[in-house]
Amino acid sequence: MDPLLLSRIQFAANISFHILFPTITIALGWVLLFFKLRYNATGDSAWMRAYFFWVKVFALSFALGVVSGITMSFQFGTNWPGFMEVVGNIAGPLLAYEVLTAFFLEAVFLGIMLFGFRRVSNRVHTFATVAVAVGTTLSAFWILALNSWMHTPAGFEMRDGQAFATDWLAILFNPSFPYRLSHMLIASGLTAAFLIAGLSALRFLVGDRSEAMWKALRTGVFLGAVLIPVQIFVGDLHGLNTLEHQPAKVAAMEANWETRSNVPLVLFAWPDEEARENRFEIAIPNGASLILKHHAEGVVPGLNDFIGEHPPVAPVFWSFRVMVGMGMLMLALSWTGAFFLWRRGTLPKPLFFAFAGMAFSGWIATLAGWYTTEIGRQPWLVQGVLMTHDAVADLPGSHVAFTVFGYILLYIILLVIYLGVLTYLALKAAKDGDSSPLPEVEDRPMSQPVQPAE
Template sequence: MDALLLSRIQFAANISFHILFPTITISLGWVLLFFKLRYNATGDAAWMRAYFFWVKVFALSFALGVVSGVTMTFQFGTNWPGFMETVGNIAGPLLAYEVLTAFFLEAVFLGIMLFGFRRVSNAVHTLATLLVAFGTTMSAVWILALNSWMQTPAGFEMRDGVAHATDWWAIVFNPSFPYRFVHMLIASGLTVAFLVAGMSALRYLAGDRSASMWKALRTGVFLGAVLIPVQIFVGDLHGLNTLEHQPQKIAAMEANWETRAGVPLVLFAWPDEAARENRFEVSVPYGASIILRHSPDGVVPGLNDFVDNHPPVAPVFWAFRIMVGTGLLMLALSWAAAFFLLRRDRLPKLLAYAYTPMAFSGWVATLAGWYTTEIGRQPWLVTGVLKTADAVTPVPGSHVGFTLAIYLVLYAVLIVVYLGVLTHLALKAAREGDNSPLPGVIDKPMSQPAQAGE
């Protein structure tokens, strides 16, 4: 068995599982802060009921994200020793900054956020929620800085085959970082918007008409309706940046083989790398040139200019279309739901049925976008610096295959359990409505800590 291919599959499996949970926690922390601030401003206990429901989802997602992140980090040494040997002087500090400035912040104040509301004042509990939300965002800053640097490296020099930092500002704020960071934050926001709306829709279909359910549902629907057009705009800017710095990735995304003007937008095709052509192509004339160059006569790079230096075409081509297609579904559904909630203050059951399976549509779009980004960087691990094949472990492929099988089984079990727990929480909340007992903090002014023993 090929250690290179198996190691790539193993890391892909680990990152695919791991990224699901930070995608939720990055934005869910801010949604929890919104719920808390709305309670502080209005005194309406329904906002705190929504908070206490969704903080359970946050805690579960945070735990799985931490555990899966640890196993992923270990693979830098077990599967990709050449990565740290070559660029460890840059990757190591960025990973350390993430732990020191973000993870510790989240871990410390998460305890207060989850268990301190009986013991601290309302202001301290709100501050803890704010700091946890801020910590998740700072975590995204450092991880995306490293990943963006791997895509568009800057601020370093090579000495004896090892990368050394010369400008940390240029390393962190490399050419693609601003676009990737904003694109990922909005992707997280959309993931949470549809998760909140989708689980609330499930509660609605189960007969829940509580005020806390409606507040969460409206929050998810309107957040998604606002963010999806912003994401489309940011995605266009991100695409133009990628065209400038990684033209071969754009060529693969568009399945465009020849550099020319007036390139069509390929809606459907089967890219054939052996024949260097598309089969069964369905396209819109001049579409790619208009999108990428904002002109029907714009020149778009072709894959034949990068014969030995472009990614596998079919995976990048299809992953990009899955991401875009999911985004368009999000746009249609969120705007339809927002229309009914604004104009008629209700959600038709048909839309509730549509929202329920779309609860995890953000995961689909995020994974598709991540595959577009990561597969699109191949054959490079760090663009122009280190090829993937040069960083792989010398461990026999059979060893990698064995651990890969264990990872896949474990992750399959964990994801089923995770989805089962979320479904159980939603249905339990639907049965109880707003009749379930609230923590004692709601029954007294939250300006003072609860007394010991309460």
């Protein structure tokens, strides 16, 4: 029972569960702001019905994100003390800034979003929505600044085995940060878009024909259709940046063993690390060179240049293909849905089933991309600075195994409950339709609060 492997599995389980919820809330906060601004502009109460439904989803996701984030942060001390000992002077402030600037902003104003519509002016309620949306993005900024720095460290110097900041701007805006932040924000947008479209499609399938459902459905479908080609473009830029700074990761993503030109794009293979070759390979000639170097003669680094210092090939190779494959499905479905909504104002019934089935496709793509990124950094915890095995705590393997089992069991239970609550909310909203309870919004001045009902 290797404590290093078990600690990695435990942290992977924690981060996998945790990232599900910020991936929704980062973008959903901005979608809620869109709903609120559309209501302010039109006075159409259907926008507020959509807002009230999705703010419940936001609050539930935010709560689980907070709980799992706290649990995850504990592991820096319990399982990975070497991480903070070596780079705590950089990681500590960035994590603290995330709490001070983002978490409190979200936590304070979320209450107004949920319960303040009848108690504050419309302007204050709108401002609270803006504050929460900004807070979710600030949270992503600080966390991704730290994560990017771990991949492409800059702006520091080592003194007696510890990292000390020499240039905070260089630390924040390290070489991979702009690409990683953009990629994650768009991934969040796609996750929220397909969740909105998927739950709205489920509401339609159980009989909901309310305006609030249609407005949310159109928002999700068109948002997904706009973001997915942007994500493909940003993903290409991110890949080129990774090729420059982490060539071993790219070599693992492509399962390319030898540094050479005219490298094929491997669509399917079984990477064999012992034999250092691919079995059952299906590839497109020159494809990898064209994508990574933008010409067929481009030289792509191979794994044999990094023996002993490259990540495990199969997990990186397959997770990258799951991410790309899910992205292609998102592209096909969102564009098809957008076409039918634009031309006919509705969707064929099979597309409602397809969107309902793809409601959590953003989760799959995000997790696959996260595994590609994080496993692809191995054997480094901080690239070129700290090896993973040098940071793990000296704990008995049996103790770590016990907590791994406990975490995974708890997260499975919480995830089932979360999905059950989302389904319940969707079915209840479908049953209520346009008759769902709503404060008196149509006839009041925008700047005046609504008095609580007797």
